[in-house]
Amino acid sequence: MIPLELYILLASIMFTIGLYGLVTQKNGVKLMMCIELLLNSANINLVAFSAYQPNVNGQVFALFSIALAAAEAGVGFAIMIALYRLYGTIDLDTIKAMRW
Amino acid sequence: MISNAISLMIAIPLLGAAVSFFAGSKAKFVALIASLIPLALSLQMYMEFDKTSKMMQFVESYNWVPSIGVKYTVGVDGIGFPLVLLSTIVSILVIIYSWGETKKPNQYFALLLLNEVGVLGVFTSLDFFLFYIYWEIVLIPMFFLIGSWGGPRRDYAAIKFFIYTHVASLVMLLAIFALYFTYQMPDGSRTFDMLTLLKATADKNIFPTSLLNIIFAGLLLGFLVKMPAFPFHTWLPDAHVEAPTAGSVVLAALLLKMGGYGLFRIILPILPHVDKAFVTIIAIIAVLSIIYGAFLALAQKDIKKLVAYSSVSHMGFVTLGAVAFTTMSIQGAMFQQFSHGIITCVLFMSAGTIQHVVGTRVIADLGGLADRMPKFAVIMMAGFMASLGLPGMSGFVAEFMVLTGSFATLPTYTMIVVFLSIVTTAAYHLWAMQKAMFGPILKKYMNVHDPHAYELFSMSMIIVLTLIFGLQPGLITGMMGTAATQVMQPVMTLSQMGVI
């Protein structure tokens, strides 16, 4: 059996990549993808802990989380499309009607 | 005798405010009725009022938040009742004057009624907690009146008004908390009861002079800003200039009186127990307000600003009379509160009428209006004469009593300054009258005419009142005299009155 540490390491790497992208990227779609990475790194942890501890609660939570991520992606991409129609770009640095 | 007269008097305009908010264009009728009932109640109370009693009258007291010693306690005596009467009279006249308001009338009249609720609450509360709530309630309708119906710089004026007076109120709140946390009832509990706390300030063991000085200064600042006294007066002209006419009237006639009321109700009972330097400081502030306000009024180009500064000057007499601390001067200062309350109405209404009939308030642009507005000219003249202290009208009685009473205790040079200001006061009033109303009628004003009947009605009612109280000041000086004697003695408590 693959040791738990490797799962956690994988999740950490995914999380770090997602966080890095979230902080540095300007493209809205890339940001969405980074958020997905963050969520999924959490899911991996949930499932892994669940598997090592005979308890399905973690997997149930992971399913919830996936469903939530799907809904979030739907709303998020809808917003991105709307922004694209309005501004012709989804570069978040140029969209600043509500800030300076 | 109507039980719960005071609560009723406050509840009805509150209800009226809610109803008129949803009444659309019918709001003015709701407002009229909702302000007529308090007027009737206050007149009924006047009939029943015992002018020689030193007790609080029409007292109601209920537990509200017993765990922190908050009670709902209201009652009036010779300090509060004339102002209650003033509030109900001014409120209804203002509503009649604004009969033609077309911009969001439902909100407008609701705010005017809410204002009445606030000031009536301030003048009747005998619990610091309740007092402070009403004190702050008053800010809200006035803020919106200035902010929504005001002139071109209304945002600046509304925010300045709100923040300036609010900061002062917060300082006052701190002082109230200091009173609250310092004094413990015999059974160990704490109380917000105004009279109990004020009476306790006499006890040097509970309130050492050093502590009481700080508390006193905090309270004083709250009231002086509200009055307003030099050098805290600068919010007033801005607020007045931008406020709609009704807002100005209520502001000058009622809101400023809250400061004066605070002086009599709260400051004077503490005054004997604090550092004597305070007397000098307050007297200097009063005298400076009087003369400085008069000189500033003389320099103004806008007639409404002129009237606003005249308020500063006239309210200085209230401070002066209060701090002089003789029965006559305190009585006169109380009367000045009442008298300025009615007289200033007609001044601001005049300025407002000129604004909406002629289209400008700049004195230099006016001229010869008496020719086209004869009835208005007579009323405005009467109002200005009342304001400059013409005998036979209420302003003179007040000024005379304040000066006569103050002469004994205050140094002569302060009196000389005040006498100088009387001439200056006459000067700016007459100058404004001459420039605006007399001389040949300007061509561009050939088409102006007397204002609406409802405006003339409310203004002439006020003139009648100034005459009544000028010729028969005894109508209210009696109860003021009783209150003035009372102020100079230790404060009564509710328990002594057998209420609790």
Add this chain to the structure above:
Amino acid sequence: MYADYAYLIVGLPVLAFLLCLFVGSRLPRGGGFLTVLATFAGLVLSLGIFSEMYPDKIIHQSMPWFANFNVGILIDPLALVMLLMVTFVVTLIHTYANGYMNGDPGSSRYFAEAALFTAAMLGLIYADNLLQLFIFWELVGLCSYLLIGFWYRKPSAAAAAKKAFLTTRVGDVLFMAGIILLYNNLASLNIALKPGEYLLQFPVIYAHLTQIPPAQLTLIALGLLGGAVGKSGQFPLHVWLPDAMEGPTTVSAMIHAATMVTAGVYLVARMFPLFYAAPYGLTAVAAVGAFTALFAATMGLTAFDIKRVLAFSTVSQLGFMMAGLGTGAAVGTMAVGVAMFHLIGHSFFKALLFLCSGSVIHAVNTNDMREMGGVGKYMKWTMYTMLIGSLSLAGFPLFTGFFSKDEIIVIAYEYGVAINFLPYIFLVLAAVLTAIYTFRMWFTVFTGKERSDYAKHESPSIMIIPLVILAIFAFGFGIAAQGGFYSYLDSNFGHYDVNFNELAVIGGHAAEETKLAGEPAAEPLASEAGEGAKAESKAEPAEPWYIQILPIIVALGGILTASLFYWDKVKKFDPSLVTGDKDPLRKLLLKGYYQHEIMTAWFAETIVYGSALICNVIDIKLVDGWLNWLSALVMGFAQHVRKVQSGVVQNYITALVLGVVVLVVVITMAKEVGLI
């Protein structure tokens, strides 16, 4: 029985005021007849009261008002003669006004204001306390303001009204200060007042004068004198009176000649015991009066506006009355009688002169004497009645002015013997000038060639009849009333608990009083002392014969001089010999001593208004400035700090991550060191 209705003397004019104000415009002639009737009823009542009171009663009614004050009616000889004079003269002037104001669109307003004035003036006269007197005093001032500005469309009228109110206001403030000082002094005495007695009532004041410190008395007297100076147009507050001629001529006659301006003199007479007791009180009165008398007379010489000549003359004559009262320092209460006699006589002939000038103005339609001339040919009645008035004013023998004014000059001589001759010299010079300017006016208007085109007709009879009645009084009052008047007024202060001998000691003129009383100062009652003084001066005139006849020479000389300058039949000299704009000195006279430049342009408009503007700048820059500075500071700080809230979520995330890292590092290190 009449005394029970004394309140109606004020009440009826008030009623007339209200009627004229509200329904006057619908009544014929603006309701002027109401005003006449109300005043006439006052005259009848006053006569009735006179018949009840004469010779030795007074009427005193009082009721409480508010606080420590009352309202009341006090009619003593002093008040009564004033009541009679005012109701009489004012009735005639109102009658005349019915003709004069006929056709003016504002006539109902005129009659309303005139009725209010009448009420206020009468109320002032019979007030029983100083506060009430002050209230009516101010009301009188208000009416004066309203009536001067009656033709408010004229900018000069509006300005003159304002000037009048403000100038008298200066005096009124001093008056009020005097009252307040007096009240506080009386209050500190802790007098046990009987029921119905109040501190500011005249009898109470009179009775307690001796207990007030003399220095305070002087201050009070100066305050009251300030009020009198303002109202009666004495130097330096006289500047409003000539300008006040902007009002209708009837107003000038009624208010600014016959009645209101005498209120100041009346006040000093009313408070005579106080002035007498106050060290230097009467000296100040005499100085002010004598100086004004001469000063105003010189200005009367150069004015071209006929009404301004009369106005300066009024100021000058009021100065005579003041000086007359001031001489009381030497002659005691007798001075009151003498001054009041001149006051009453003056009101007759000055009202007559004004109404005559009104009649002329009505025809010629200008006030400028340079455009008149030869008017006498067309207006015989006006000319001869005005001649009577002028002779009386000039002090021609047997006319009223001869008896009244010359008596003042004579007692001024006594004052000179006892104290100082300056007032006497001033008054004699003023008397010469009076005769000159009066006849300068009369000759310029009625004789010579017509200098402009004007309506050549006599005024209507409703205007002529009052002239004739006044002319009769202007001539005959002096001869008829002289003796009885003095003794009646001398009895005035005998009705009160006031001891002039004690007051004289306080006031520092004990020696004179004793000398004049002719016996040691031991008499219990002041009236006896006063009568004693009078008897003495009647029994053996203290003055040499040349002093007695000097006034006659002065009057005749003045008239002669005037005719040499201004009567075309005997003209010898040109007026430009004395006045003109050639050299500074003569220009000074022509310009009226540059008073307008000094008082209005320099003092009021530069100093007072300028300091107001400075205050305004201070208020905006400093008092409001620090507030705006504070808010600008807070706002500026916030402008910088709010950049932190960039709105870029990525920045927040970065901050969050960094924060977590820092926390982790700190906690780890803390554990390493063993803090946790």
